[in-house]
Amino acid sequence: MKTKIPELRKARKLTQEELAHAVGTTRQTITSIEVGKYTASLPLAYKIARYFDLTIEEVFDFSDLEDI
Amino acid sequence: MENFKKKLIRNSVVLGTLTLLFIAANIALFIFATPKGEEFVVGFVHGVQTGLALVLVIYLVVRIVKFTSAYGSEEKLRKLYIEQNDERMSLIRLHSGSFPLTIAVCVLAGAAVIAAYFNTTVFFTLLGACYFVSLFSSAMKFYYRNKF
Numbered sequence: 001m002k003t004k005i006p007e008l009r010k011a012r013k014l015t016q017e018e019l020a021h022a023v024g025t026t027r028q029t030i031t032s033i034e035v036g037k038y039t040a041s042l043p044l045a046y047k048i049a050r051y052f053d054l055t056i057e058e059v060f061d062f063s064d065l066e067d068i
Numbered sequence: 069m070e071n072f073k074k075k076l077i078r079n080s081v082v083l084g085t086l087t088l089l090f091i092a093a094n095i096a097l098f099i100f101a102t103p104k105g106e107e108f109v110v111g112f113v114h115g116v117q118t119g120l121a122l123v124l125v126i127y128l129v130v131r132i133v134k135f136t137s138a139y140g141s142e143e144k145l146r147k148l149y150i151e152q153n154d155e156r157m158s159l160i161r162l163h164s165g166s167f168p169l170t171i172a173v174c175v176l177a178g179a180a181v182i183a184a185y186f187n188t189t190v191f192f193t194l195l196g197a198c199y200f201v202s203l204f205s206s207a208m209k210f211y212y213r214n215k216f
């Protein structure tokens with residue numbers, strides 16, 4: 001899943017470590033989310049979106065989700 | 069965080085007790101029991117026992133020190149909490165079967181040590197099985213760390 005986290009981080013001059021510390025996860029998890037290897041759980045997605053004062057839909061790109 | 073602190077204390081006490089019990093059991097085995105077989109086999113078995121004991125004791129002591137040092141600092145406590153509860157690592161552990169495979173390795177190693185006092189063929193077989201299960205477990209962890 002694509003995300004806007006790298007751009008949002010760079011706009012606020014945040015490192016992955018600082019963002020990870022702020023939302024209560026590890027730097028490796030943030031890296032995996034940014035490269036699309038790992039999809040964040042709902043609580044973590046909410047924490048990240050809340051940290052940037054945005055909604056989940058504004059941070060995470062759901063356009064690739066398949067319609068059943 | 070208070071519950072986590074209590075959990076840390078409880079884990080430190082359990083690990084400390086296990087370490088002491090393990091050292092005592094190992095010393096008792098060395099003094100009171102002799103593995104069956106030739107001199108080379110007896111030496112090999114004692115070597116394996118010593119190696120396993122050393123690795124386990126060092127691992128347990130490092131964990132105890134990590135837990136007790138984290139208890140004194142809020143920042144270290146938070147870091148340890150995040151490390152233990154990180155969702156990606158939990159998913160990796162779940163997919164790689166980390167917990168059951170670790171139990172399997174420990175049981176095989178323990179059985180190998182006990183078997184050494186009865187039949188050396190069984191000892192070497194169990195040791196080989198323990199080794200291959202460890203390799204498999206490491207391979208699974210490596211694969212899922214790269215996948216997620």
